[in-house]
Amino acid sequence: MKKRFGLLFTAFILNSSIIYASESIDLTAAIEILKKENLEIKSASLELQSAKEDVKTASGNHWGKLDFIQDFANSDDAGNVFGFKLTSREATFGDFGFNEFLTPLGQAIGGAAADIAPSDMSGLLAVQPDDLNYPDSRNFFQSKLKYEVPIFTGFKISSYTDIMNSMTKMKTLEKKQVVNEKIYQIRKSFYDMALLRNSSENLNTILQNIDTLELITKNMIEVGYAKKVDLLEVKAKKGNVERLISQMDSNQKLLYHFISFLLNQKVTEIQTPSMDMPMPSYTNDDILSSNIDIKRANNGLGIKKSMVQLSEASYYPMIGAFAEVSTADNSFLGEASDHAAYTIGARLTWNIFNGGIDSANVEKARLDFIKTKTQVQLANSGIALQIDKIKTEIDTYNHDIISLEKELALADEIYKNYEGRYKEKLSSMSDVIIKQSEQIQKILQLNQARNKRNERIFALEKLANGEDK
Template structure:
């Protein structure tokens, strides 16, 4: 019986497939980038942050609009139960005064009787019973005591803070998609390992069958191979479950159809990253700093409550005949409002905002400490994963050599079928460990880049 041929060649092809070369820097698969873009567009959390930022942008426009004149058109109709007139004594006084003026004008003596032939003008009513009014009002803030300008600056920093929070959420979504994609690559790589192991078992089954026919092996050897095949089928079923779960995760994160996701062929690559590379301020830190500045301007806005405010008021009546004797047709005025004491409300509100500012400062310091810890942890994990990859590659070499040796011994009746299956299992485990090591490398790289604020996608 000739020794087993082809196993080593198949293994070399497999290793060339699942052991890609080291990639310098962060180079994401274009397909992965597309999935990330879809995920960012779909994320309700990210969209919610940007909608909040848009609201803050509207607050800025509201702050600016304080200095625009407000023009209001008014119209009304009122029906009174009666005309509004002077009382009888006042009307008599006005009538008698009118008579004195007329007598003086025509040259009659003061004590003479007023001639009935001379006309008298009736005393006008103060307000007619039917009132139709139509007017326009103009209100124009000339100086808000810096309250509007401080509100504008607070809204600007609030908008920037919310935008940075949106970017931070994008980083989280991107990390989730990258991890799910890499897990899918790990599962797909495990399938290749299982396929290679299945090829080995099929070759061994053929050899054992021929050996049994020639009296060189017992049916127990064939039963052991059948058991190994059943165990392999259980692993393949586990693969299918993991594959389906990851497809669902990616579908939920990106909204891409399950059919398209099933067509993906992701692969794990080993990344090489400079651990001493510069790092940028994280979006979370930027968001906290902008929020801190927003509260500082809020405190200034509250303090400006005690600065005098100046506004102009204008009014014009379109229907003059319906005005009362006391109503002007138009007027223009400038007013001053000066809040001298408000019962300590402004002081207490300002103190409350100052405490909010102090809280943001504490959060910034805590976040910087956590980022430094995350960078150190990611660097250690990355170095550990690199070392583990080197060790696993050596284990693969030894496992392959051991399998070839044990397989040759088995062909020459110097080893049992159990030894062959154990050696094959060692090869399978070593290849699984390599893919897991690649996965850990990529996780450490992604965490390191994210911690340093230089995760690009």
């Protein structure tokens, strides 16, 4: 029963998501879906989480490490067996072969008491202790707990931690940049769709006019006021307009595919905004203070500064301490408390001379820092240049749009005038078609100028990190 309920619940969720995806969504809702579902944003979030774990790894070096070591061995090597017993605190004089030494020693002492010549005792030192040289194999179990901690590393660990923190901040900025880029793409897609729909509406209006013109031409041919070639010209223009409308429809389908890709779900209908984007009120200082590329450059400068400190750590001594407790026996944890041992200590390591490598590394890091500082200044100048260029282009497109709107209004009136003149046989069909072509051209030029203006405003918002000032 629970399994069936789970399947029904899953089916409900899937159906709900399909319904939601198929609903007409506006730009605000699309941006919210984008932030949650876009795959590139998810990937950037995972990279940011990975960078945060690197910070924990670097900072964790301050606390040292605690290891548990369990050894097991079996050997009949004389040195190993004796060492095993000594480590286990179980070594006896018998392990030195004293039982093989005492017998000839006693005989020698007895002989000396019986007035035997002292030279007979010279062979005692040549006696080989078989118990020591040829011991039986022995098991060895050693359990050891060892703690090592750095006391002073020449600020190496703290510098490395600072670098990892800066890298995390860099990943945060990179994620913001990905989010801004995806928002830019979804917004541009919505505004492009608005322009495409507007172009399609205007072309469909023109197509209706052509249908009317076609009907008029047919009627005029019947009464002998027009020629068949006039009808052919109308049909050719009609085919041209239908081709343009078909291209607009195809472009809309492509935009829907791209929007679905960005939102990681099927989208079949959207609510388009106004064709003309409002001009943001960014000042140059606003953009420079919030620009991600400049923030990344400044963050990179901080990394280079930490790299200089890291390279200077080679000039300092390294001091570390350790402590360990252990127990050993020929069985696992056998008589652990009796065989326990401890060791504590510290070590100082200080490189006195290495052929000038350390100083060369420090100088290289310092030069990299100066180079990055120059690049930060260049980034500020470059962004400022882009801002002025984009604002100038937006002003140019604003003037173009005003002019083209007037030209389109004039083209509409001229076409209507020539259409009326054609009915009165004062103009040819070729003249009407030419004026209609100029009308279509002005529509396309106007929407192209609007599209370019919107694209430049998007570029300005990207420079400002998409923040609303």
